[in-house]
Amino acid sequence: MPTGETAVAIVPPRDVCGFADGYRRLYMPNAVGHVPPHVTVAGPFVPYDQLEEALPRLESALKGAGPIVVALRGFATFPESGILYLYLSHPERVLALYNKIHAEFPDYPAYGGAHGDEFTPHLTVGVFEDPAELEQAYATLSELRLFIGWDVEWLTVLYKVEDGSWLSYADISIT
Numbered sequence: 001m002p003t004g005e006t007a008v009a010i011v012p013p014r015d016v017c018g019f020a021d022g023y024r025r026l027y028m029p030n031a032v033g034h035v036p037p038h039v040t041v042a043g044p045f046v047p048y049d050q051l052e053e054a055l056p057r058l059e060s061a062l063k064g065a066g067p068i069v070v071a072l073r074g075f076a077t078f079p080e081s082g083i084l085y086l087y088l089s090h091p092e093r094v095l096a097l098y099n100k101i102h103a104e105f106p107d108y109p110a111y112g113g114a115h116g117d118e119f120t121p122h123l124t125v126g127v128f129e130d131p132a133e134l135e136q137a138y139a140t141l142s143e144l145r146l147f148i149g150w151d152v153e154w155l156t157v158l159y160k161v162e163d164g165s166w167l168s169y170a171d172i173s174i175t
Contacts, residue, residue, distance in 0.1 A: 007041075007045050007166070008172070009158055010039040010156070016037070020125055026126070028125070028127045031127075041121070041155055046108060058172055061103065062100055065100055065174040067153045072089075075087070075142055075144065082127055086123040087120075094121035095119075095121065098117075153173065154171040156172075
């Protein structure tokens with residue numbers, strides 16, 4: 001049963017998901033299998049029971065917005081929340097998609113408005129309760145030089161079910 005929670009996200013191609021899941025298995029094993037690797041564009045989004053009527057508006061808002069290139073360049077942290085993530089080389093591309101969605105759905109700011117419109121688009125690969133463990137993982141991974149990119153031609157609308165899993169509801173073209 002859906003919980004009512006929804007989000008709009010960029011779900012990477014399989015090879016990128018496989019790369020991210022290697023770290024997610026180490027640093028957030030409970031999420032693997034329940035939450036696909038993703039970059040949140042808008043979340044929370046409209047309640048689940050309103051998705052069907054919201055999809056045409058979402059499609060209209062995003063028409064012609066892409067494709068965009070997303071590139072993961074390395075690791076970074078949100079130390080205050082214990083998050084290890086892959087950062088994007090051009091987060092403004094994702095923020096431009098968010099701004100289009102938010103203009104059409106102003107009642108649903110990203111992350112409930114906790115970070116304003118200047119949130120940091122990212123792909124979470126670890127959640128740590130111990131700040132020292134986060135710092136140690138980051139120190140090791142920050143030396144890696146990454147450039148993993150792909151063309152994004154659609155966004156995925158996700159919804160949460162009672163067991164905590166997030167499932168795909170629809171893919172929305174941005175071309």
